[in-house]
Amino acid sequence: xxxxxxxxxxxxxxxxxxxxxxxxxxxxxxxxxxxxxxxxxxxxxxxxxxxxxxxxxxxxxxxxxxxxxxxxxxxxxxxxxxxxxxxxxxxxxxxxxxxxxxxxxxxxxxxxxxxxxxxxxxxxxxxxxxxxxxxxxxxxxxxxxxxxxxxxxxxxxxxxxxxxxxxxxxxxxxxxxxxxxxxxxxxxxxxxxxxxxxxxxxxxxxxxxxxxxxxxxxxxxxxxxxxxxxxxxxxxxxxxxxxxxxxxxxxxxxxxxxxxxxxxxxxxxxxxxxxxxxxxxxxxxxxxxxxxxxxxxxxxxxxxxxxxxxxxxxxxxxxxxxxxxxxxxxxxxxxxxxxxxxxxxxxxxxxxxxxxxxxxxxxxxxxxxxxxxxxxxxxxxxxxxxxxxxxxxxxxxxxxxxxxxxxxxxxxxxxxxxxxxxxxxxxxxxxxxxxxx
Ligand SMILES: NC(=O)c1ccc[n+]([C@@H]2O[C@H](COP(=O)([O-])OP(=O)(O)OC[C@H]3O[C@@H](n4cnc5c(N)ncnc54)[C@H](O)[C@@H]3O)[C@@H](O)[C@H]2O)c1
Numbered sequence: 377x378x379x380x381x382x383x384x385x386x387x388x389x390x391x392x393x394x395x396x397x398x399x400x401x402x403x404x405x406x407x408x409x410x411x412x413x414x415x416x417x418x419x420x421x422x423x424x425x426x427x428x429x430x431x432x433x434x435x436x437x438x439x440x441x442x443x444x445x446x447x448x449x450x451x452x453x454x455x456x457x458x459x460x461x462x463x464x465x466x467x468x469x470x471x472x473x474x475x476x477x478x479x480x481x482x483x484x485x486x487x488x489x490x491x492x493x494x495x496x497x498x499x500x501x502x503x504x505x506x507x508x509x510x511x512x513x514x515x516x517x518x519x520x521x522x523x524x525x526x527x528x529x530x531x532x533x534x535x536x537x538x539x540x541x542x543x544x545x546x547x548x549x550x551x552x553x554x555x556x557x558x559x560x561x562x563x564x565x566x567x568x569x570x571x572x573x574x575x576x577x578x579x580x581x582x583x584x585x586x587x588x589x590x591x592x593x594x595x596x597x598x599x600x601x602x603x604x605x606x607x608x609x610x611x612x613x614x615x616x617x618x619x620x621x622x623x624x625x626x627x628x629x630x631x632x633x634x635x636x637x638x639x640x641x642x643x644x645x646x647x648x649x650x651x652x653x654x655x656x657x658x659x660x661x662x663x664x665x666x667x668x669x670x671x672x673x674x675x676x677x678x679x680x681x682x683x684x685x686x687x688x689x690x691x692x693x694x695x696x697x698x699x700x701x702x703x704x705x706x707x708x709x710x711x712x713x714x715x716x717x718x719x720x721x722x723x724x725x726x727x728x729x730x731x732x733x734x735x736x737x738x739x740x741x742x743x744x745x746x747x748x749x750x751x752x753x754x755x756x757x758x759x760x761x762x763x764x765x766x767x768x769x770x771x772x773x774x775x776x777x778x779x780x781x782x783x784x785x786x787x788x789x790x791x792x793x794x795x796x797x798x799x800x801x802x803x804x805x806x807x808x809x810x811x812x813x
Contacts, residue, residue, distance in 0.1 A: 377758055378757065379797060379798070379800070380756040380757055380758075380798055383445075383446060383752070383755055383756045383757075383798065384755040384756075385446055385755075386446055386447065386448045386449075386452070386751070386755065387537055388452070388535070388536065388537030388538075389452050389453070389454050389534065389535055389536045389537055390448040390452055390453050390454070390536065390537065390538060390539065390540065390747075390748075390751055391453075391454050391455075391456060391530055391531055391534060391536040391538070391539035391540070392453055392454070392455050392456075392539070392540055392541075392542065392743075392747045393456050393457055393458075393527065393530065393539055393540070393541040393542075393584070393589065394455070394456070394457030394458075394541070394542060394543075394544045394743075395457060395458050395495070395541060395543050395544070395545050395577070395580040396457070396458070396459060396495075396543060396544040396545020396546060396595075397457045397458070397459040397465060397468060397490075397492045397544065398459070398468060398472065398544065398545075398546070398655055398656070399468075399472035399474055399654050399655065399656065399707055399735070399736045400544045400594065400621075400735070400736045400739040400740065400743065401457060401465075401468075401544035401743070402465045402468045402469035402472060402474075402487070403469065403472070403474045403475060403736035403737065403739070403740045404544070404736075404739070404740040404741075404743040404744060405455045405465055405469075405487065405490060406465070406469050406475055406479065406480060406483060406487060407475075407740050407741075407744075408450060408453065408455070408744060409483040409486050409487070410479060410482070410483060411424070411450060412450050412451060413482065413483070415479075415482060416479070418450075418741060418744065419741065420738070420740075420741035420742075421741035421744045421745055422441055422741075422745050422791075423441060423442055423447055423744060423745045423748045423749065424442060424450070424741075424744070425440075426440070426441045427439065427440055427441065428440075428441050428444055428792050428795060428796070429792075429804060430444070430796065430801050431801075431802065432810065432811075433808075433811070434811070441795065444795065444799065445752055445795055445798065445799065446752065446755070447748045447749075447751070447752055448748055448751055453747075454534045454536055455490055456490065456493070456530045456534070457490075457492055457493070457544075458492050458493045458494065458495045458496070458523075458526070458580070459492035459495050459509060459545075460494075460495035460497045460505065460507025460508070460509050460510050461492070461507065461508060461509050462491070462492065462508065462509040463492075464487065464488045464489070464490060464491045464492075465487040465488070465490035465491075465492075466480065466484050466487035466488045467488075469487060472654065472655075472706075472707060472736065473706050473707065474706075474707045474734065474736045474737065492509065493526045493530075494509050494510055494511045495507060495509060495510050495511065495545075495576075496510070496511050496519040496520075496522070496523060496576050496579045496580065497510045497511075497576050498575070498576050500549070500572075501548035501549050501551075501575045501576055501577075502546045502547075502548055502549070502576075502659055502665065503549070503662055503664070503665075504658055504659050504661065504662050504665070505546060505659065511523075515567065515568055515569070515570050516566070516567040516568075516570050516571070516574055516579060517564070517567035517568045519579050520567055520579050520582050520583045520586070521583075523579060523580060523583035523584075524583045524586055524587055526583075527539060527583065527584065527587045527589060528587065538588075538589075538751065538754070539587075539589045540589060540590045540591075540592075540747045540750045540751050540754075541580065541584045541589050541590070541591045541592070542591075542592045542594055542743050542746050542747055543577060543580065543581070543591070543592065543593045543594050543595055543597070543599060544594050544595075544739075544743065545576075545577060545580075545595065546595065546655075546656070546659045546665075547595045547596055547597060547656070547659055547660060547665050547668050547669055548575050548576065548577055548595070548597045548598075548665065548668060549662075549664035549665050549667070549668060550664060550665075550667035550668040550671065551573060551575060551598050552598070553573075553598060553601075553602040553603075554571075554573040556571045556573055556574060556604075557573070557598075557602035557603065557604050557605075558602075558603050558604065559603060559604055559607065560604050560607050560608050560611070562604065563582070563604035563605075563608075567579075567582070575597065575598065575599070577593070577595070577597045577598075577599040578598070578599055578605070580599075581593070581599045581600050581605060581616075582605070582608070584614075585605065585608050585609050585612060585614045585616070586608070586612070588612060588613070588614055588754075589614070590614055590615040590616065590617075590750035590751065590753065590754050591609075591614070591616050591617075591750075592616070592617045592618060592746040592747070592750055592765070592768075593616075593617070593618030593619040593620075594618075594619070594620065594621045594739070594742075594743065594746075595619065595620060595668075596619055596620040596668045596669050596671065596770065596771060597619070597668060599618065599619065600616050600618050600619070600773065601618065601619065601773050606760060606761065609759060609760050609761075610759050610760040612759070613754075613757070613759040614754070614759055614760075615750050615753035615754050615758045615759055615760070615762050616760065616761060616762065616773070617746060617750060617761065617762045617765040617768075617769070617773065618769060618771070618772075618773045619769055619770070619771050619772075619773060620669075620769055620770040620771050621739045621742050621743075621768060621769065621770070622742075622767075622768060622769050622770045622784075623733070623735060623738035623739050623742070624650070624709055624711050624731055624733045624735060624738055625648050625650060625673070625697075625711040625713065625731060626673055626676060626770045627738070627784070628711070628713065628729055628731055629646075629648070629676055629677065629713070630676055630680065630782050630783060630784045630787075631784050632715075632727075632729070633676070633677055633680040633681060633782075633783075634680055634783040634784070634785060634786075636715075636717065637680060637681055637686075637689075640689060641689075641717050641718070641719055642688070642689040642690065642717060642718040642719070642722070643681065643689065643690055643693055643715065643716065643717050643718070644692055644693065644694065644716040644717070644718065644724075645693065645694040645695070645696075645714070645715070645716040646677060646693070646694075646695050646696075646713065646714070646715050646716075647694075647695075647696050647713070647714045648673070648696070648697045648698070648711065648712070648713050649697075649698040649699075649700065649711070649712050650698065650699045650700065650709055650710065650711045650712075651700050651701075651702035651705050651709065651710050652699060652700070652701065652702065652705060652707075652709040652735065653701065653702050653703040653704055653705040653706045653707075653708075654706055654707045654735065654736075656735070657699065657701040657702070657703075657709075658701055658703075660699050660701065661699075661701035666699060669699065670697055671771075673697045673770060674695060674697060675770075675771055675780070675782070676770065676782040677693065677695050678695075679779055679780060679781075679782045680782050680783055681693060707734055707735050707736050707737075708732070708733075708734055708735075709733055709734070709735050710730065710731070710732050710733075711729075711730075711731045711733065712728070712729065712730055712731075713727075713728065713729040713731075714726065714727075714728055715727040715728075715729075742768045745768065746765060746768055749762075749765060750762065750765075752798075756798055761773045761774065761775065763775075763778075763781075763790070764790050764791050764793075764794035765791065766780060766781055766782075766787045766790065766791075767784070767787035767788055767790070767791045772787075789804075792804070
């Protein structure tokens, strides 16, 4: 990535396209509409409420991030997307039961006007859903063309200057890259030949990158993290990021684990379980779909605790993650963690975490930040993987030779230092020697 000398100023409208318009997507859109009317606060969104320290601690310079870098303002954002069900955003938000009727009422007309475009969908990747609002085409290549036409039409009809996309669709079954994912040519051939290892989500990513639309992957799906998509994004100058929004239990894990590791507290086991009753929970009830999520959730401790380098502390670590579909809870997930830890001379201790969270409430600000930061990245001339956005993901994408940074505090520093670097401000190392000279 080259340090930008000239970041293009934002102008006109930014389209935010959401493949998959379920609970997260509609909570995000409804929240933005409420914020825009001054009826709610954008809690959790760095791009709206976050500040950034510049210079020395004694300088007293800590502007809002949105005043420091040139982000698209909320007033210039237009929402659209695709789903495999035809309900408008108001109906979906009402059925999702994340936001109360009193919050949805003032924005009902605006939400009703947001109707999903027909989705590109192969049910073998999400067996629990029987989509009725789906595109028909002879080949996957034709579907990509239809999606590209959707993007162009959306941008044209809404008078947008440019667009970004954030996948908020379902978690697909676990798949690994095959030969078809190895190069742009192989992938395009696979699209024409309906290769079964090209999943629905990959069609959206391919279409967006081809249209120069930056893309973030909010699910753990294999969507962008294979050589063909990485090459295409770099070749066409499109920023991409993923994957799997870091919200409830994994957010907690990447807050707690770095602290315990920093103090060399040992760990024998970490058992995590959740109950969740929304449609996401229903999809994840299928073992093939859960596997995709499980892989994404399991990676974090291995990297943070690094048992190979710290065998006495973490060599015997047993890490288990479960998700149980339990309809009565809806979106109000409950996540329990039991940590078996040990200290001085090996004496055992335990930590219990009971996080009564709200899945979509935690995910919505992430969608906003990703959309606005990816738009900034594009205007700054960045392309390919945006590792500085790891902060938002359970399984951050990195260059193939690197391990991902999972520690939330390192991720936060990386993000803020990238913003400083973009604006040619000194990076903050926290050395602090200068105050004692
Ligand atoms: N909420 C969180 O905290 C969180 C955290 C990490 C990841 N995620 C992921 O975000 C995604 C969205 O979560 P949600 O709670 O909104 O789920 P949801 O089930 O409410 O919404 C997903 C939507 O995607 C649609 N869909 C599925 N396949 C599609 C396709 N091929 N094209 C277009 N639409 C498609 C479904 O019809 C549904 O409306 C899930 O993959 C979830 O695993 C959520």
